[in-house]
Amino acid sequence: MVFERRAERGKPPVEPVTLKILVAGGFGVGKTTMVGAVSEIRPLRTEELLTEAGRPIDDTDGVEGKRTTTVAMDFGRITLRADLVLYLFGTPGQERFWFMWDELSEGALGAVVLADTRRLEDCFAAVDYFERRAIPFVVGVNCFEGAARYPAESVRKALDLDPDVPVLLTDARDRESVKTVLIGVVQHAMQLAAERRRALAT
Amino acid sequence: MSGEGQRSGGHWFDDEAGPVVRPYAMTRGRTSSPGQHVLDLIAVVVTEPDAGDPEDDPTLAPEHVEIVGLCRDEPQSVAELAAGLDLPVGVVRVLIGDLVHAELVHVTRPVPPAELPDESILRDVIDGLRAL
Numbered sequence: 001m002v003f004e005r006r007a008e009r010g011k012p013p014v015e016p017v018t019l020k021i022l023v024a025g026g027f028g029v030g031k032t033t034m035v036g037a038v039s040e041i042r043p044l045r046t047e048e049l050l051t052e053a054g055r056p057i058d059d060t061d062g063v064e065g066k067r068t069t070t071v072a073m074d075f076g077r078i079t080l081r082a083d084l085v086l087y088l089f090g091t092p093g094q095e096r097f098w099f100m101w102d103e104l105s106e107g108a109l110g111a112v113v114l115a116d117t118r119r120l121e122d123c124f125a126a127v128d129y130f131e132r133r134a135i136p137f138v139v140g141v142n143c144f145e146g147a148a149r150y151p152a153e154s155v156r157k158a159l160d161l162d163p164d165v166p167v168l169l170t171d172a173r174d175r176e177s178v179k180t181v182l183i184g185v186v187q188h189a190m191q192l193a194a195e196r197r198r199a200l201a202t
Numbered sequence: 203m204s205g206e207g208q209r210s211g212g213h214w215f216d217d218e219a220g221p222v223v224r225p226y227a228m229t230r231g232r233t234s235s236p237g238q239h240v241l242d243l244i245a246v247v248v249t250e251p252d253a254g255d256p257e258d259d260p261t262l263a264p265e266h267v268e269i270v271g272l273c274r275d276e277p278q279s280v281a282e283l284a285a286g287l288d289l290p291v292g293v294v295r296v297l298i299g300d301l302v303h304a305e306l307v308h309v310t311r312p313v314p315p316a317e318l319p320d321e322s323i324l325r326d327v328i329d330g331l332r333a334l
């Protein structure tokens with residue numbers, strides 16, 4: 001489905017409500033692949049420059065002449081309706097760029113933590129991050145070819161997840177599979193919001 | 203990341219050599235815009251319908267003019283503008299701040315942080331995803 005966001009002659013352009021979902025996980029786990037599987041645009045890249053002054057502990061061995069570093073974030077867009085647009089942001093992989101996560105996660109609907117069962121420890125940090133900030137997230141286990149399949153419950157145990165965090169097996173290349181994961185994020189966010197409202201009411 | 207620009211012969215070409223103009227030169231060295239809190243990556247920039255021709259304003263850079271043009275036909279998010287103009291997000295934020303100040307564009311804010319959008323919007327998102 002393609003929606004026309006362009007302004008019709010004489011009419012002001014539609015100002016859409018925008019929402020975002022984050023896709024987090026270790027390096028090479030398939031974040032950009034997942035974004036690309038459902039995005040209506042080829043994933044775009046935004047960059048932010050960091051100056052050396054802001055990163056005193058950064059390892060710059062071998063690049064002594066380099067004064068700035070670029071943090072890249074890939075993102076995609078899904079126009080759900082002319083006035084409702086969902087953006088997906090792949091979070092920067094390296095932990096030293098976590099200050100960028102704070103900005104990204106502000107106002108986010110929720111997140112997907114993409115996990116590879118061969119390197120489950122790569123997503124510990126992301127799980128921890130979203131838990132601490134009470135950001136709704138689901139764990140998507142990317143079923144790589146050649147990787148042993150584990151039941152979702154084993155992954156839940158290994159990651160020590162709260163019982164209400166959904167764990168979904170997925171294929172980051174497959175559009176239908178990724179749609180299911182994203183719907184899972186929104187449903188989980190709704191559920192948590194409802195629980196919070198109930199807690200406030202009592 | 204840092205190794206990418208290194209060629210075997212020690213030469214850099216094109217993009218690998220880095221920008222010809224240092225990006226923050228476009229903002230005249232400013233890293234923030236007065237009276238502007240940080241714009242979210244999904245904040246949407248809309249050109250004011252009655253905005254005049256930005257090229258008439260000598261204080262505006264070509265990148266300012268480009269943003270006004272891009273957001274006239276189709277409102278764009280901060281992230282899309284940064285990707286489209288191939289500029290760092292921080293630079294684009296300053297440029298947008300200038301344009302808001304000049305009343306050439308306005309910015310629609312996404313759902314405020316720490317607040318979940320309306321349940322009906324969330325239902326619309328689920329329905330929209332199912333229908334993809």
